[in-house]
Amino acid sequence: MIISKDLFLLGDQDYLRLPNKDEKRPTMIRPVVKPQRSESTTVHFPCLITDHRPLPVHLAFRGLSASAGDRQILKDVDGLVRPGQLLAVLGPSGCGKTTLLNCLSGRLRIDSGQILLNREPLCKRWKRRICYVLQQDIFFPDLTLRQTLEFQARLRLPDSMSHSQKMQYVDHIIDVLELGGCQDTIIGDYIKRGLSGGEKKRANIACELLTNPSLMLLDEPTSGLDSHAAYSLMSTLKRYAVSEGKTVVVTLHQPSSQIFHLCDKLLLLCGGRSAYFGDTSKVVDFFSSVGLNIMPHYNPADFILEQIKGSGEVRQKVVQAALEARKRKDYPVELQNKDCVNILDKYGDTGRNIHCQYPHLDQDTLNAMDPEVKRLWLDTHSHASSSVSSETSESDCYFSWPTSFWTQFKVLSQRNFLEARPRMLSKLNLIQTLGLGLLAGLLWFQLDRKEEALHDIQGWMFFSTTYWMLFAHFGALSSFPPEREVIYKERRSGAYRLSAYYLAKMMGELPLIITLPAIYHLISYPMLGFHSPTVFLTLLGFLLLNTVVAQSVGFFIGASCMDMQVSITISALYTLATQLFGGYLATNIPPWFTWMRYFSMVHYAYQNMQIVEFSEGPIRCAAQSKFEVCGKSNVSHIPTDAILEAQGSYLPLWANTLVLLVFLLVFRVLGYVVLRYFRTPK
Structure with a gap:
């Protein structure tokens, strides 16, 4: 990957400088920390390059069921997100969108099913690599926005970065999320006036993006934003996912058509069940196949939400069609393998053996990927293949703190x-x-x-x-x-x-x-x-x-x-x-x-x-x-x-x-x- 006119990315740790006319061979140099911009795509987020650059995350979950008390919230939910893709989770209020994110982040124990990240079950090490932007914005009310971000950067960015580099990183994120006008305003609460609701939401996202996470989970990030700000935020997340090879999962309440078409994959929930999973561009054809046709120039997001909030007969028809779609050949191969042992307990509690045959991606799928994302995925797959064992111990999930x-x-x-x-x-x-x-x-x-x-x-x-x-x-x-x-x-x-x-x-x-x-x-x-x-x-x-x-x-x-x-x-x-x-x-x-x-x-x-x-x-x-x-x-x-x-x-x-x-x-x-x-x- 070309970083600049004379730097090429060779691996996770070294860069190759092209030889000048006075040099006989290329020179290996150590990584540098600076914002990275692609020549083909305008990247608004800086790429944190360290000696241990995080690998991309391939997220797969299947047969996911979860409950709260005696009430079952999720039942047999499937989903797949590859590096560079953005998965949107849609559904009416109370359908289980936030519960799904809580399960994927490891904050809620699942009743049955599997959550795999790069063929590995969710464990403590993976949990710490996940960025989870909560729906509610939790801050210290008396600190200013800039103070909040600076403290987060000093805590969560590695000690290998200097103080000035961390502050430059904060400046860039403030500029990207358009928070410069309110950076010296206190966060505030219901007593003290401070940031607006939309500014708090962007500040919440900014705090999590500081760590350059491999997997991003965002619970209704567009809430409290106007249509322009919401589209700007989602398009930035989309560019960030593609250019940096990140995996992004967002829940959306009622997205505009522009935001809807930004998403690569769509998971539609209806009463805790999967009503649709697949490409966003194919959801209209899916509903047409069950006799639910969309009117011309109609927002597809509004259309599908209206259908699954309709009569019980319509909802049952859509859910049944989603179950039949799982049997088709074009259904993701990662979700067709049912031979993996269900992980009913939190990883490490039972010490059971895990036998998962995680399939390879076909060549057509790899060729359709962005070249940089393809390279990252191949590195991930190679890394996983060399490290997978039939028996995984808690030591394999060791987590090291970012700072001393x-x-x-x-x-x-x-x-x-x-x-x-x-x-x-x-x-x-x-x-x-x-x-x-x-x-x-x-x-x-x-x-x-x-x-x-x-x-x-x-x-x-x-x-x-x-x-x-x-x-x-x-x-x-x-x-x-x-x-x-x-x-x-x-x-x-x-x-x-x-x-x-x-x-x-x-x-x-x-x-x-x-x-x-x-x-x-x-x-x-x-x-x-x-x-x-x-x-x-x-x-x-x-x-x-x-x-x-x-x-x-x-x-x-x-x-x-x-x-x-x-x-x-x-x-x-x-x-x-x-x-x-x-x-x-x-x-x-x-x-x-x-x-x-x-x-x-x-x-x-x-x-x-x-x-x-x-x-x-x-x-x-x-x-x-x-x-x-x-x-x-x-x-x-x-x-x-x-x-x-x-x-x-x-x-x-x-x-x-x-x-x-x-x-x-x-x-x-x-x-x-x-x-x-x-x-x-x-």
Whole structure:
């Protein structure tokens, strides 16, 4: 294949430079990464050329059946798409179009049938090579379109590409999908105004095209677009499929005649059954053969959809004709072979042997292909023939991450910081923090260091600890459900490791979670009575530690509970119990109930603040003191131990700190375990 006037593609890794007049032989050079344009066809998508260029995908599925609960959605559906072809899946609402894509992407378990990609059953390695553009657009609402694409490029494009090359790739895709005018606009949601519906759809496609996938599945990509934009998008996908040898499957709701004729193959679904599969150009003749004739100048897509939504007799006639068509000689040979064992279970679960005789394409079919697609198909067929075994192990489906752990951690930390900053450091939160700091400082302004003011000093400590505990806890609780959908989407596509995301979330949000408590403490504590910089910084440290621990608990509950109301109820019970057993609201706790205080994070933070504050700034005894130690001679100040004993048992400073750190570690680990083993995206 000619890449430029002096470069020819020889294989998957090397290029041949034609010799100049001063050279005696061709020169082998390493691949370069740059947009590729064909001389015969205008290619609007850049070709990502790496050392491991993805092979084209030959997708075949036959006898496919799937159900949801007791309802069967798909029944005995066949289909075939070769490299360079675009398959359109049509049918009325509820016929199973999205379910079919979920099965082909491996996100929905099939009841029976076969899904083969290059003669291999669908497995984890293949799932990660599939681009699946969902019907619903799931993004972080506070990031701009350009930020979203840049983070996706940095995460999903290989480390062998430089940062500037990845950004050039993003620029090209923005230009191709005509997103330049809105690239600096936030994605938005139902509260914040951002991209329009059509712009979000194109942004969704752009994110998936960054990885140069071999197989593209798109669920109604034209939804929300006007007729011109829809045709422009579909024609671009068509050119991309032909020029790059990609396999494209799209579901369409009600396509225009222009879009309809862009598709090479058509799969028509009626009630979960195949009503037609074959060339798009032959569907009118198929309907004519059963007595359903189309009027002149009528959109074929509208005609066939009207027929299969007609009477039950007409639908039965069309489905029966489709079943008879499977017996004809012109039916694809890949779908005629019924000797392959049905794959009823997800690949790798049973370890059964697979005996599939995947037929060769005839010479006429190969000659009809685009020359470049033909070469890619022959490479694929040769590769498959040399690697197929009668027994396939899970190791054959090994998947390697596109980027290193450090790259994923660094990029995700930056993204989490940018995504959470508008939410955690919003103007309202800043105003609230400033107002609360001033209010608390004025309420407990310049308290004297005497026994009469002891309760007020303890009140400031307890209030500060519990307020920021609740703020961090419920903040993490409310932010996780919308973020969870984005994480599930990206984990399904194999964008990054869960461990990298989890550590990045902790590090990326750490500066944000401690900013507001630090501002509050900076305002209120000096007004309370500043007497030592060491005490000021130590109290701030314990206040921030308690805040981070509370965030960890909130994240764990948010990850564990799918229902927001359930998570709020559990959080309310836990945080209220934490306050009750913190040591300020109740000191005479029944002996049989004292064990509850050991599960109260406020209890340890509140004790530490008292130890630090009263050790450096002792409290003078009152004339009629309630502390026995003040009745002794030569005792003018209340010892810290006596203050703590009045509230029950207590631990030393180091022990309280250690318990808080254990709380932090345990809930962070539990949160990861829940996401890793119990909330794995299906």
